[in-house]
Amino acid sequence: MSKFVVICAQVGTGQGDLADDPKLKAKELLPAEFLWRRPDATCLDGLTPNPQWPQNYCDVAITLRGSANIVLMSSHPVVVQEMVNRGENVILVYPNESQEADYRERLNKLIKKTPVVESLMSNFQKWVAEARAQTGCRHIVLERGQYLSDVLPQILAD
DSSP states (O other), X not given: OOSOEEEEEOTTSSHHHHHTOTTTTEEEOOTHHHHXXXXXXXXXGOOOOOTTTTHHHHHHXXXXXXXXSEEEEEOOHHXXXXXXXXXXXXXXXEEOGGGHHHHHHHHHHHTOOHHHHXXXXXXXXXXXXXXXXXXXXXXXXXXXXXXXXXXXXXXXXX
8 A cells, every 4th residue: 555545533433443553554643632732631621722723733644644554533624624625635434323322332442431421422413414514525434333444445445
């Protein structure tokens, strides 16, 4: 694989698993350290967002071209739009609306902080709607039980 692939995906889709596979040369960029200036921070910590967000996050993603074949990023609409505006081929991956219970279970296993999971899940339907409305990128909707690894061959084939 020689092309540079930008995958923007929601939490719980399996980005970390792809980043852990050395054959893929994938790099996961966790947004918290760019948005909140702390890698362990969440929106519940009461921190002031970094005024350079999302440009700082996207700048780092672009610098990975050459050292990574796949960059895994946040699906936040401002991130997707910034990468599209920069001319990147963005693949936006998200679950369908009917998977709310499945994603609650995934997040409970992944995050293990009930207030954070509740905050994330309170916005689940909004996130999916925002993803569906996003323009300028390719959309891949995960079905029940699917992760990024299940659709990666489809992403790389195109």
